Amino acid sequence: MLEIRRATAADWDDVAGLFTRPGPRGGTPIPSQCWCQYWTSRGGGYWATDNDARLEEQLREGAVHALLAYRDGAAVGWCRLGPRTSFERLAHSRTLEPVDDLPVWSVVCFYVDPAAKRQGVASTLLDAAVELAREEGAPVLEGYAARPHHPNIDSYTGYLPMFLAAGFERVRDGGRRAIVRRQLGAPIR
Structure with missing residues (x-):
């Protein structure tokens, strides 16, 4: 069974362990380079060598809204969300422009330990993100849902079918990603 909780500075070792844990074939996970900084900066800054320190500082300052999924005491998943205005890259995106003037929150990143994939971790994190928002x-x-089997796209924003199953509606196609929304007055599933 999964336990979902808000990520805090006290969880730093769990976050760092999740983001740097080698995959089943020994590969280095992408989060160990990005550290969930892609949406917080413009240009290539999200590949900076100090991104781990940036995320740790953001957690320490309480500047990050994120969730961690635990199974048997080990972190197996991460989800980052927050006010759309807190993500600089979104503010300047031409393909993911705001749909309207509502003060929406955005869920921008999922990371699931490769050994825990296809076990409902991301879907459970998405349900918890709805409640947190x-x-x-x-x-x-x-x-900003990735379309399955679309060439040249990373799935870290979550796939479209997962969002649709969680009660989100597609509101606009944004290039390689679809903008999906969930009104938060309705109960979860």
Whole structure:
């Protein structure tokens, strides 16, 4: 069974362990380079060598809204979300422009330990993200869903079928990603 909780500075070792844990074939996970900084900066800054320190500082300052999934005491998943305005790359995106003027929250990143993939971790994190955004007073939670089998796309924003199954609706195609939204007044599934 999964336990989902908000990530805090006290969870840093769990976050770092999750992001640097080699995959089943020994590969280095992408989060060990990005450290969930892609949406917080413009240009190539998200590949900076100090991204781990940046994320640790953001957690310490309480500047990150994120969730961790645990199974048997080990972190197996991560989800980052927050007000759309807190993600600089979104503010300047030409393909993911705002749909309207609502103060939406955005869910921008999922990372699941390769050994825990296809076990419902990302879907469970998405359900918890809906609840967290609702608790924080967001009227809408927005995602930038990857289309399965689309060439040249990373799946770290979550796949479209996962969002649709969680009650999100496609509101606009944004290039390689679809903008999906969930009104937060409705109960989860």
